[in-house]
Amino acid sequence: MGLLAAAQEHKTRIRGASFVDRDGNELFRDTESTPTGGPVNSPDIELLRDDLVELLYGATQPSVEYLFDDSISTLQDDGDSVRVTFERAAAREFDLVIGADGLHSNVRRLVFGPEEQFVKRLGTHAAIFTVPNFLELDYWQTWHYGDSTMAGVYSARNNTEARAALAFMDTELRIDYRDTEAQFAELQRRMAEDGWVRAQLLHYMRSAPDFYFDEMSQILMDRWSRGRVALVGDAGYCCSPLSGQGTSVALLGAxxxxxxxxxxxxxxxxxxANYHAEFHGFVERNQWLVSDNIPGGAPIPQEEFERIVHSITIKDY
Known part of the structure; x- marks a missing residue:
């Protein structure tokens, strides 16, 4: 797509991370790796989701028709085409339908069945949102692990703003991913007494323009296609953010x-069929990177991680 240079220009350029106690006193710092990006000097490109979306949209918008603020209501595959009805737009027919609509895929639900058939819940619930760079971080991250919760802040967009992350472990909790008020209340209840800058983060959380909350999960499927409909990315094989491989696997799958x-x-x-044969082994290896028994994911030796994420030969189609 010719986006490598542009993606490199949007790298977070994070230099390292500090780990603090509940009063903000630094316990230790790491200039070799970070919780979000792994090794600091890795050739991997760490960039913000919104920056990646802008790059992909800008590259495809001239040749791709986008329908915003709409959703698929029904899919009828008659063998020759797929008739799609929408909540707002007029019904249309397509040769193929590719569901790339994420962990809670509507396309997957309509064609393959309810999400519960395929989801593996990992028990970690996390929120991510934009905040001012009130800690004045300089291409830096700061993290605090409390008694039962985790909080982190890392600078973004050349230190002009920051991102906050809040997380906790609860294997029994179920919150509708669309119910923002319930998510606010749960985070407030769990985070308020754990110290550090959680009070400020909870304040900024309610006015954040991009607040995201969900339970970290994986999608496990035996097949990614049925008739003229196929799935790609998190819709078919979500690795979870805990793997650090969600975006890479989705783009490679596409x-x-x-x-x-x-x-x-x-x-x-x-x-x-060839898509599945070529890719399913790589997907399974990347999903293995995450353990559902250890909050935040199992510690995996860097050598093993590198072996897995590079364990595929990419064809030149």
């Missing part, structure tokens, strides 16, 4: 799906 469909010509069934 590339392989497109490549195999191109290679198969008019035989979309062959394209879908």
């Amino acid at each position: 590339y392989i799906l497109a490549g195999e469909l191109k290679a198969a010509g008019d035989d979309y069934q062959l394209g879908f």
